[in-house]
Amino acid sequence: MIEAQRLEKHFGAVAAVREVSLRAADGRITGLLGPNGAGKSTTLRMLYTVLRPDGGDALIDGYSAVREPLTARARLGVLPHGAGIYPNLTARENILYFGALQGMARAARRARVAELVKLLEMEEFADRPARGFSQGERVRTALARALVHSPRNLVLDEPTNGLDVMAVRALRRLLLQLRDAGHCVLFSSHVMQEVSALCDEVVVIAHGVVLEHGTPEQIRARAAAATLEEAFVRLIGATDR
Amino acid sequence: MRAILTVFAKEFRENLRERRTLLSALILGPLLGPLLLAGGLSLRLERGAGEADRPLALAVAHGERAPNLLAFLREHGVTVTTVAYDAAAAREAVRAGREQQVLEIDEDFAPRLGTGAPAPLQLYADASDLAAAGDSGRLRALIQQYSSLLGRLRLAARGIDPLLMAPIAVQDIDVSTPASRSVLILGTLSYLILLTMLMGGMYLAIDATAGERERGSLEPLLTVPVPRQQLIYGKILATCAYMILSLALTVTAFAVVLRFTGLERFGMSVNFGPRVALEVILLTLPLVPLGAALMTLVAAYTRSYREAQTYLALVLLVPTVPLAFAGLLGLRPHLALMAVPSLSQHFLITSLLRAEGLPAGWVALSVGATLALAALLVAVAGGLYRREALLG
Numbered sequence: 001m002i003e004a005q006r007l008e009k010h011f012g013a014v015a016a017v018r019e020v021s022l023r024a025a026d027g028r029i030t031g032l033l034g035p036n037g038a039g040k041s042t043t044l045r046m047l048y049t050v051l052r053p054d055g056g057d058a059l060i061d062g063y064s065a066v067r068e069p070l071t072a073r074a075r076l077g078v079l080p081h082g083a084g085i086y087p088n089l090t091a092r093e094n095i096l097y098f099g100a101l102q103g104m105a106r107a108a109r110r111a112r113v114a115e116l117v118k119l120l121e122m123e124e125f126a127d128r129p130a131r132g133f134s135q136g137e138r139v140r141t142a143l144a145r146a147l148v149h150s151p152r153n154l155v156l157d158e159p160t161n162g163l164d165v166m167a168v169r170a171l172r173r174l175l176l177q178l179r180d181a182g183h184c185v186l187f188s189s190h191v192m193q194e195v196s197a198l199c200d201e202v203v204v205i206a207h208g209v210v211l212e213h214g215t216p217e218q219i220r221a222r223a224a225a226a227t228l229e230e231a232f233v234r235l236i237g238a239t240d241r
Numbered sequence: 242m243r244a245i246l247t248v249f250a251k252e253f254r255e256n257l258r259e260r261r262t263l264l265s266a267l268i269l270g271p272l273l274g275p276l277l278l279a280g281g282l283s284l285r286l287e288r289g290a291g292e293a294d295r296p297l298a299l300a301v302a303h304g305e306r307a308p309n310l311l312a313f314l315r316e317h318g319v320t321v322t323t324v325a326y327d328a329a330a331a332r333e334a335v336r337a338g339r340e341q342q343v344l345e346i347d348e349d350f351a352p353r354l355g356t357g358a359p360a361p362l363q364l365y366a367d368a369s370d371l372a373a374a375g376d377s378g379r380l381r382a383l384i385q386q387y388s389s390l391l392g393r394l395r396l397a398a399r400g401i402d403p404l405l406m407a408p409i410a411v412q413d414i415d416v417s418t419p420a421s422r423s424v425l426i427l428g429t430l431s432y433l434i435l436l437t438m439l440m441g442g443m444y445l446a447i448d449a450t451a452g453e454r455e456r457g458s459l460e461p462l463l464t465v466p467v468p469r470q471q472l473i474y475g476k477i478l479a480t481c482a483y484m485i486l487s488l489a490l491t492v493t494a495f496a497v498v499l500r501f502t503g504l505e506r507f508g509m510s511v512n513f514g515p516r517v518a519l520e521v522i523l524l525t526l527p528l529v530p531l532g533a534a535l536m537t538l539v540a541a542y543t544r545s546y547r548e549a550q551t552y553l554a555l556v557l558l559v560p561t562v563p564l565a566f567a568g569l570l571g572l573r574p575h576l577a578l579m580a581v582p583s584l585s586q587h588f589l590i591t592s593l594l595r596a597e598g599l600p601a602g603w604v605a606l607s608v609g610a611t612l613a614l615a616a617l618l619v620a621v622a623g624g625l626y627r628r629e630a631l632l633g
């Protein structure tokens with residue numbers, strides 16, 4: 001479970017996140033929805049402990065990302081925005097490296113990587129150097145790297161960016177599979193279809209504050225809109241006026 | 242500790258597959274320096290040795306006016322050719338490079354010689370032609386020799402002891418040993434060693450910091466449950482490993498190459514056997530963590546790979562700064578200077594090559610001061626990785 005409690009973050013005079021509270025439960029897929037520059041990435045970066053909040057706290061399975069970052073990190077799998085991999089290592093070596101950094105024993109990480117290669121259908125390129133990978137191959141490698149230590153919680157920042165239709169569908173299937181296995185999945189997106197197709201819960205943010213929080217159905221009903229997209233446009237439009 | 246080793250192993254292995262790192266650490270640095278030095282040395286030594294016994298070519302105008310002088314010059318190995326130049330033609334011939342030097346015998350030469358007055362000769366040479374400078378120096382010395390021979394004969398003819406004309410006799414006593422003579426030439430050696438050692442780790446330091454951030458793999462790395470400073474310690478350690486490889490290869494290459502330049506033929510010996518080579522490596526070793534931490538720190542501060550390359554090219558010059566200061570101020574090695582990294586290694590390596598003893602106190606201070614500064618920089622680098630501004 002991932003919880004944000006009144007998170008705040010400033011960069012100089014700019015308030016990127018003013019007050020964000022949210023809760024992403026186990027066995028649910030939670031979508032962070034907002035226009036560009038709404039503070040989605042900054043919020044996620046505080047949740048996965050790369051940025052330190054100026055106010056508030058983030059709890060990962062109840063562990064504070066501020067006070068116990070190492071424990072919190074061990075319970076998180078992270079796919080940052082535009083996640084890069086090491087071009088001189090093969091896909092398998094890239095994943096094994098993170099397995100080692102997660103403190104897994106050699107045999108355990110080898111077995112787990114073999115499992116992930118099969119799960120993410122990476123057999124074809126798993127042992128090729130990552131230098132010439134396509135975007136889809138890179139994202140799958142980065143995703144396997146995030147999952148290597150079988151984390152209970154998964155945070156993904158714009159995971160479908162640059163993926164083709166087939167790859168997006170594969171990713172969706174995987175996220176649903178993880179949800180059904182009881183994992184907590186939190187991802188950000190600005191693509192409406194993405195969110196409505198996948199999410200059990202939606203958090204709408206703009207200008208660094210949470211505008212709405214609920215199931216897609218609830219949000220649509222509360223905004224008296226026919227679709228989630230329409231509800232979203234009304235919510236965002238209201239703040240811009 | 243395990244995380245440090247994991248990062249170290251990965252960086253080490255990844256860079257084994259990186260052509261740029263390998264080329265600069267294991268091939269360019271270690272081979273280029275020694276080959277350049279050896280090439281320059283043997284060229285210089287060959288030329289210096291060749292000049293002294295090469296026959297001197299001299300064009301003489303109006304040689305019939307001084308037959309005895311020409312006979313003296315021929316006796317001393319000068320190949321005399323007779324030419325029919327006047328003053329203007331002689332000047333032109335030297336300037337155009339047709340002749341290296343032209344000796345014109347004045348028409349007053351014989352009459353004035355007969356009356357005991359100074360007899361004029363004109364020697365045309367080009368002072369800006371450095372290659373010819375040695376030759377005209379030798380010629381002038383020969384003519385001077387002939388002149389003083391005549392002077393002594395005149396004094397003797399008048400019953401005066403020629404020794405009266407030599408009230409002072411200076412004797413040059415050269416105290417340099419063969420080993421210390423070669424140090425004059427090998428003065429650049431310690432700097433070349435430091436330079437190639439730094440070059441060996443440069444690309445890894447950039448790749449592991451600025452490169453990692455540019456590729457976008459830094460952010461995922463910061464999400465693993467490992468204290469951040471351990472990540473950079475592992476990177477510094479991998480940089481050290483490449484620097485040590487580079488250092489060992491360079492010193493070995495120097496030892497091998499200097500053996501073949503044949504300095505002994507010119508009265509110089511290079512005190513650079515396997516034992517000295519090992520001692521040079523050991524003395525330089527404390528500079529490895531210092532250089533690795535410095536390069537990693539600078540590269541981690543920069544915004545991009547390119548910027549890091551620019552700044553690290555400047556860092557490569559840092560070890561020369563103390564050497565340049567010492568050179569300008571004419572500093573001689575003493576205990577207090579052993580606290581200055583790079584300078585102390587330079588002094589110690591030079592002493593080793595001169596086959597002088599190394600005071601234990603000097604070595605201890607050099608090692609201690611260098612390692613202390615290295616520890617400080619490593620700690621600063623660790624602190625840098627704990628700042629979130631690192632993500633840029």
